[in-house]
Amino acid sequence: MTKLTLITALALAALLAPALHADLKADLDAAAQVQPGDHANWVKARDKIVDMGAPALDELAKAAAIENWTAKGWTRALVAESARLRIEKPELAPQVDSPRGIDPEHYLKTRLAAPVCRRDLARLGTQGVPLLLERWRWTLDAKPFSEGEPGKAEREELARALLAVPGQLADSRAQYALLLVLRDETTSAQWRQDAAVSYGQCAGSTALEPLGMLLDDARQPLQVREGCAWALGRVPTAAALDAIKQRLNDARITGGETGPALTRALVNGISILGSKWGWQARAVSEQDTGNAIRKDCAELLVATIKQQPQEASQIADALANVAWQESLAWVQDLSKNAEVTAETREAALKCIEPLKMALEREK
Numbered sequence: 001m002t003k004l005t006l007i008t009a010l011a012l013a014a015l016l017a018p019a020l021h022a023d024l025k026a027d028l029d030a031a032a033q034v035q036p037g038d039h040a041n042w043v044k045a046r047d048k049i050v051d052m053g054a055p056a057l058d059e060l061a062k063a064a065a066i067e068n069w070t071a072k073g074w075t076r077a078l079v080a081e082s083a084r085l086r087i088e089k090p091e092l093a094p095q096v097d098s099p100r101g102i103d104p105e106h107y108l109k110t111r112l113a114a115p116v117c118r119r120d121l122a123r124l125g126t127q128g129v130p131l132l133l134e135r136w137r138w139t140l141d142a143k144p145f146s147e148g149e150p151g152k153a154e155r156e157e158l159a160r161a162l163l164a165v166p167g168q169l170a171d172s173r174a175q176y177a178l179l180l181v182l183r184d185e186t187t188s189a190q191w192r193q194d195a196a197v198s199y200g201q202c203a204g205s206t207a208l209e210p211l212g213m214l215l216d217d218a219r220q221p222l223q224v225r226e227g228c229a230w231a232l233g234r235v236p237t238a239a240a241l242d243a244i245k246q247r248l249n250d251a252r253i254t255g256g257e258t259g260p261a262l263t264r265a266l267v268n269g270i271s272i273l274g275s276k277w278g279w280q281a282r283a284v285s286e287q288d289t290g291n292a293i294r295k296d297c298a299e300l301l302v303a304t305i306k307q308q309p310q311e312a313s314q315i316a317d318a319l320a321n322v323a324w325q326e327s328l329a330w331v332q333d334l335s336k337n338a339e340v341t342a343e344t345r346e347a348a349l350k351c352i353e354p355l356k357m358a359l360e361r362e363k
Contacts, residue, residue, distance in 0.1 A: 042138035060084040118161040167198025175203035193227030200231030226265040233269030271318035298324035309347035320358035
């Protein structure tokens with residue numbers, strides 16, 4: 001290319017850039033307004049952007065920047081990033097649009113002979129999360145599943161994977177989409193439960209208030225409330241433990257017909273939050289915080305033996321998962337304490353052996 005030709009090309013690109021920018025801005029706005037589940041209009045709007053090709057990549061990257069994933073702007077940012085990925089990394093989209101794990105020609109040949117796609121989607125990493133959110137919001141039912149019960153199983157597996165994987169990857173961009181699912185009372189309780197856990201993993205401390213409100217709401221399905229209790233344990237902060245403790249001490253939560261199930265869900269939340277192995281997997285700089293939280297989790301579990309001795313089995317598992325060294329002595333003392341009920345002493349005894357075994361594994 002001669003110098004004159006290059007100058008001419010650059011000048012032409014400069015002239016076209018404002019028009020491209022204006023068209024792309026309008027198309028992003030229009031695509032973001034497509035209603036959930038309207039896959040025909042979504043694909044039409046998305047492909048109009050994708051057809052702009054490489055010249056649109058810089059503008060799309062700016063529109064999809066992390067600072068634009070806000071409560072008000074996340075849908076537009078999702079449109080931009082989904083289109084950018086389809087232009088720049090076209091090999092990714094087919095793995096989400098047509099996951100091999102829900103294709104009967106594949107899964108019927110596996111040992112389980114059942115649709116399974118969560119692991120394959122997780123392997124895409126965080127780069128694939130916007131495509132998962134796109135599939136959930138607009139194109140879940142764009143392609144037909146098998147007839148009858150197999151098709152229902154394929155759809156259920158895909159939907160739950162789309163909700164769970166963003167949390168598994170701790171991608172904060174997914175938090176607003178997940179919160180919408182969690183709050184949507186027209187969505188199945190199972191999917192809302194999955195969304196709750198994933199939301200806790202994605203949103204961090206900001207998840208505590210919405211999770212707590214839904215957990216406290218007796219009008220919500222039990223599955224949803226259980227998911228919120230589990231999700232509190234996915235927020236690695238002392239404030240999350242305070243939220244769990246408050247609810248364990250609240251008879252409105254732990255009493256009544258749903259009380260036993262919610263108590264177990266809260267104990268499970270403590271187990272997740274205080275997990276020794278979970279904290280060991282985090283950065284060295286977080287270990288002091290982790291030790292403080294683990295100690296508090298162990299203390300709360302021992303206190304829960306007194307309050308809910310009938311849940312000894314669940315508490316024993318949680319104590320073993322937290323594996324706080326001093327907790328063994330606390331439980332042993334409780335098992336011999338003449339000032340507590342015989343039921344409490346018996347419950348404490350049931351916790352000793354599993355806790356001993358967990359602590360022995362660490363020696």
